[in-house]
Amino acid sequence: MSVRNLNFLFRPKSVAVIGATEREKAVGTIVMRNLMQGGFSGPIMPINPKQQAVAGVLAYPDVDSLPVVPDLGVICGPADEVPQQIERLGARGTRAAIIMTGGLSTTPGLNGRSLHANMMDAARRHGMRVLGSDSLGLMVPAVGLNASYAHQSALPGRLAFVSQSGALCNAVLDWARPKGIGFSHFISLGESADVDFGDLLDYLGSDPSTRAILLYIESIRQRRNFMSAARAAARNKPVLAIKAGRRAEGAKAAASHTGALAGTDAVYDAALRRAGMLRVYDLDEMFTAVETLSRSKPTRATKLAVLTNGGGIGVMAVDELIEIGGELAELSPATIEKLNTALPSWSRSNPVQIGNADGDRYIKALDVLLEAEEVDSVLIMHAPTALTSASEIAEQVIKSVKAHRANVMTCWVGQEQVGPARRLLREAGIPTFETPGAAVHAFMHLVNYRRNQDMLMETPASALADFTPETANARLVVETALATGNTILSEPEAKAILTAYGIPTVETHIARTPAEASRLASEIGGAVALKILSADIAHKSDVGGVMLNLPGPFEVEKAANLMLEKVAGKMPEAQIQGFTVQRMARRPGAQEIIIGVTTDPIFGPVIMFGQGGVAVEVINDSAIGLPPLNMTLARELVFRTRVSKLLLGYRDRPAADLDAICLSLMKISQLIIDIPEIVELDINPLFADAEGVLALDARIRITATAFGPDRMAIRPYPKSLEETLLLTDGREVLVRPIRPEDEPSHHVFVSKQTPEDIRFRFFGLVGELPHSEMARLTQIDYDREMAFIAVLHDDGVEGETLGVVRTVSDPDNERAEFAVMVRSDLKGSGLGRKLMMKMIDYCRARGTGQIVGQILTDNTRMLKFVESLGFKRLRYVEGDIIEVALDLRATMGPQAEAT
Structure with a gap:
């Protein structure tokens, strides 16, 4: 990751086009046309040994013949010539290049290496930065630079757009231009041989001409660089991202519940959230969100009041708000009394429906809502009527908002009659939307963006300050298992590691035979749980490998023999080491939750929390977070699940000890930092109630491969x-x-x-x-x-x-x-x-x-x-x-x- 020489890429004083031509529909033809029409003030030098001029500009036979050293080289020629052209440009002193040619990674070059490898060798020798290969190019409208073969140019503006898809770049240009949306930078990454998201986030994050950064992501290659750059950029300005390929099916064959639930999209979602970015799902939402964030003041608003002249559109807004996880403000008696005094009639609840109201009635209601302590933000809605003027109401709203310096959003529903009013609101810097759904989603963009920003700026107390894990004991368990060739720890081994990290577990004993299981049950006394012991069986319940509430030794031996028969029928290839026997844990009213770890191929270790039990995949109530965790991040992870509402207590069930749950998440986070050999972990079920937590079952997969600290997407405390x-x-x-x-x-x-x-x-x-x-x-x-x-x-x-x-x-x-x-x-x-x-x-x-x-x-x-x-x-x-x-x-x- 580097911003070295990127100024030559985005602010060149001269450009050379290798492969420039006048052949119809050729890339070199379109690039020359775009450069000439873009208004670039420096020399544009086409290179073509067969033509004297291209697009009316004197052409040169090769790089060595150029009258000046080009800051930027644009290569449109054949793939097998690219490494040589990079070498010539670098030797001449060029420090940046755009490679529009594709296929370099799959085409063999010199010494049995790919053309891509040879190209990058040449670039590194000369300190050149390379955008591409297979890039559509880039545009910087402020300096008249259109070094692309896009079908149209970008308008000047203050948004930077970076995409891994050239086709999407063309679509965005086609979509944005009629709407008057402009860009400070418009960049097609292509194959990201050199310049990647991390480099561009660093550059654009500190670029004063860029107000917000928009990303279209298909994949990330350098997790640490991406996360560091994204977090740095997000501190300075809004960063929004669309992540493509959300329905990957790669987790189906996972060996653990966590591996199955922590799909690619869930991990990306966690990474973008942790980086302080806002994830959106289509172009409309992206540009709406960036407009909302740029026009709204920083706020911690979560409770919305809706002010409307029509009950129907108000209800539509509230329905959508609740559906997407928003919170409707509950008006206090004092606010209701003030509204009663100010208005002749209204709905007496939120949404505040005020009928055929003119500007004066709107303002009386708005003033009360903006002063109400229980209201964080107000959505003002208006449907056109024959009795009122949409523009007059907009003018009144503008005056009130400026007087209160408040955060409001507006939704003037309709088109022809309300168009001028929306224009007035937009010119006044007030976010305005055409539909109730769009307005509510914009409000939630503010809520979610602020929440993600808080994850960058929180200052939590560290519950681990007074906790010292027995790391040496845990490491000994792992090293002993690896020495014997085992990569799946037995249940007692997994629980020994949890115990070393302060997570309470049920005492568990190993029996090699049904008779030995019976003897252990007799020693334990009372009801016991019996489980099959096999490294080959990921989910014991699925094959009849779990028996609960066995009252005595006789029942245990009988159950053990039956269990062997069931397992042999369903998984005859499984190697059986015996059984585990443990006292039945009696925690009436405890919730079954799961804490897990899996290793994502992109972002490394990730932590999962959710509702546990044998039906964990069916329930699919889980949230993913990136380590390291602290108490605040752990709590945020918990409250992104539905089971969190159960953990808060209901009816006669007291609340679970949330601190104990969060502390357990932190301890697991510390465990995978300390023991890098752990690549997968499940604690399921983990009982959680008012008394704390208790791990009933655990599964850990390890590897002998040495993973360094760089495996973490975010560098932990050193x-x-x-x-x-x-x-x-x-x-x-x-x-x-x-x-x-x-x-x-x-x-x-x-x-x-x-x-x-x-x-x-x-x-x-x-x-x-x-x-x-x-x-x-x-x-x-x-x-x-x-x-x-x-x-x-x-x-x-x-x-x-x-x-x-x-x-x-x-x-x-x-x-x-x-x-x-x-x-x-x-x-x-x-x-x-x-x-x-x-x-x-x-x-x-x-x-x-x-x-x-x-x-x-x-x-x-x-x-x-x-x-x-x-x-x-x-x-x-x-x-x-x-x-x-x-x-x-x-x-x-x-x-x-x-x-």
């Missing part, structure tokens, strides 16, 4: 970077990466700085940092950023924060910008030096080119300090700010005394 250090006064401090739950202590840390230190750090006097900014500082993407904090460490207990150093790397890892801050009363303790040295060592280890920073010129102490570490002064950024840099590829300078 615990290995924790280090205990001594200050000059003898105090012990723990230096570790920052965590989201550090926000409260970080507020305290900043509050203890002197005004001068605050000015030096933030380049101005600031008060208390808002939650959004502090969350941004404490919840970081460890794949791109790092922040080490120093906390007092006394007998294993962490105390207050004493200092912090952070770096933010560019996508190429060439430069990392640093900032360091030590509590004002600790200057001279040596902490600042220790933090900086830790960060320097970290950046050097991950291959960062240089560390840079900006320092106020009157911060002489800091300037002297960093110079003692080898930093050099580079330039003045502004009059009172100087940039310093440490080249990590060179030797470090002399070390000065500790500050």
